[in-house]
Amino acid sequence: MQTVTISPEERTLAAITHLSGLSGYIIPLGGIVVPIVIWLVKSESRVISSIAKQAILLNLIVFFLLMCGVVLSLTIILIPIAIVMWMVLGLTAIVLPIVGALKANQGIYYCYPVVGIAPTDPTTVPSQV
Secondary structure, three states, X not given: OOOOXXXXXXXXXXXXXXXXXXXXXXXXXXXXXXXXXXXXXXOOOHHHHHHHHHHHHHHHHHHHHHHXXXXXXXXXXXXXXXXXXXXXXXXXXXXXXXXXXXXXXXXXXXXXXXXXXXXXXXXXXXXXX
């Protein structure tokens, strides 16, 4: 995979887009709504839109896995597994956007592990016939 660099004009917005996923801890549904708004507003920028997609996908996956943890906690035997899962998910959901913002501030495109989306090159997209 090739390294994607972020232009100096987009570095600040790229860092804010990574951190926008954390807004869900302050504003209900902010972790989904804020990246969607950034994605819609900056849809012409392939780097910013890809980062916004990553933030949305990360938050949706974390939410889904947290709900799985709730189901696990309903059984007495699986409560310890649910607690460990919540701790790992909480740490991951906080650390990944911060690391992404720091990398974006340095001009390096950061793909989240497992859910990372690389920006697509518009010249490689096949045209419709």
